[in-house]
Amino acid sequence: MTTDLERFLAECTLLGQEEVDWNNGALPLYLTAYLSSALPPDEYVTSVRCLIFKDDQVLVQRDRHNLHLLPGGRRECGETFEQTLDREVAEETGWTIADAKVLGVLHFHHLGPKPAGYLYPYPDFLQVVYQAEADREQPERRLDDGHELDSTFLSIAEAQRLIPPPWGQVFLATALRNRLPPSGAR
Numbered sequence: 001m002t003t004d005l006e007r008f009l010a011e012c013t014l015l016g017q018e019e020v021d022w023n024n025g026a027l028p029l030y031l032t033a034y035l036s037s038a039l040p041p042d043e044y045v046t047s048v049r050c051l052i053f054k055d056d057q058v059l060v061q062r063d064r065h066n067l068h069l070l071p072g073g074r075r076e077c078g079e080t081f082e083q084t085l086d087r088e089v090a091e092e093t094g095w096t097i098a099d100a101k102v103l104g105v106l107h108f109h110h111l112g113p114k115p116a117g118y119l120y121p122y123p124d125f126l127q128v129v130y131q132a133e134a135d136r137e138q139p140e141r142r143l144d145d146g147h148e149l150d151s152t153f154l155s156i157a158e159a160q161r162l163i164p165p166p167w168g169q170v171f172l173a174t175a176l177r178n179r180l181p182p183s184g185a186r
Contacts, residue, residue, distance in 0.1 A: 002124075004041050005040070005041060005044055005124060005126075008036075008038070008040050008041060009032075009034060009105075009107060011036065011038065012034035012035060012036040012038075012104070012105065013034060013035040013036065013104075014032065014033075014034055015033040015034060015035060015104070015166075015167040015170045015171070016032070016033050016166055016167035016170070017030065017031065017032045017033075018030075018031050018167075019031070019111070020108075026115075027110070027112070027115065028110075028111040028112050029108045029109060029110055029111060030108070030109040030111055031106060031107070031108055031109075032106075032107040032109075033104065033105075033106055033107075033167035033170075033171070034104050034105050034106075034107065035103065035104040035170070035171075035174055036102065036103075036104050036105055037101070037102050037103075038102065039081065039102060039128065040105055040126050040128065043121065044121050044124060044125055044126045045075065045081065045125070045126050045127070045128055046074060046075060046120050046121065046125045046126070046127065047072060047073055047074050047075060047084070047088075047127040047128075048072045048073075048075070048081050048084045048085045048088065048127060048128045048129075048130065049070035049071065049072035049106070049127050049128070049129045049130070050070065050071060050072050050085055050089055050097065050100065050129070050130040050131065050132050051069055051070065051103065051129070051130070051131040051132070051171060051172060051175045052071070052089065052093070052095065052097060052131075052132055052133070052134050053131070053132070053133055053134065053175070053179060054133070054134035054153050056155065056156060057153035057154060057155055057156065057159075058153065058154060058156055058159045058172065059071065059093060059095070059134065059151055059152070059153050060151070060152055060153070060154050060159055060162065060163065061092065061093065061148055061150070061151045062148075062149045062150050062151075062152075063147050063148050063149060064147060064149065067162055067163055068163065068168070069159065069163050069168055069171070069172060070129060070168075070171075071088065071089055071092040071093050071148070071151065072084075072085065072088045072089065072092070072127070073088040073091070073092065074088075081128055082100065085097070085100060085130055085132075089132075090138060090141040090142070091141065091142060091143040091145075092142070092143075092145075092148050092151070093142065093148075093151040094137055094138055094139040094140075094141055094142035094151070095134050095135070095136070095137055095138070095151075096134075096135040096136045096138060096141075097132035097133065097134060097135055098132060098133050098134075098135040099132055099133045100130045100131070100132040101130060101131055101132070101178065102128060102129075102130055103129045103130055103131045103171060103174060103175055103178070104128075104129045104171060104174075105126050105127065105128055105129060106126065106127040106129060107124065107125075107126055108124065108125050108126070108127070109123055109124050110122055110123040110124075129171060131175040131178060131179070134153075156172075156176065159172065160172065
């Protein structure tokens with residue numbers, strides 16, 4: 001790991017760690033989740049993700065494998081983190097968002113050799129995790145990629161009961177503490 005990434009991660013709050021396998025085990029990775037309100041060094045960020053709230057509910061996404069709280073995806077060339085966030089959330093969920101704030105990062109470290117033709121930072125890359133409020137539903141912006149099956153808003157309690165792993169629960173709890181009261185609440 002390079003010094004600028006080490007310095008950034010040293011200032012973050014560790015949430016948890018686990019080994020993960022992407023691409024049916026062809027891409028073994030070590031994942032570490034962190035809380036941080038600061039943005040990481042740009043050159044390591046491949047994707048952005050977001051916890052999305054609507055009143056007293058949180059958006060939950062169902063993909064081919066499980067339920068999760070963090071829609072988002074890969075940056076395109078020249079995009080800022082926020083541009084990627086807006087585009088990816090709309091493409092995956094059909095929602096626009098408002099009041100996005102940085103919540104933390106997911107740090108991935110490759111456990112195997114660099115794959116042939118791999119175009120992303122190696123051996124370490126990051127995904128920035130935001131929290132935001134749902135703004136407008138625009139179902140025509142949702143793209144069916146065959147991976148994300150649907151999105152729905154669930155009560156906070158139901159999402160807490162359904163969503164693994166443990167660090168996802170910490171992201172959710174921290175975002176709830178950071179949140180302003182829902183619109184219209186006094």
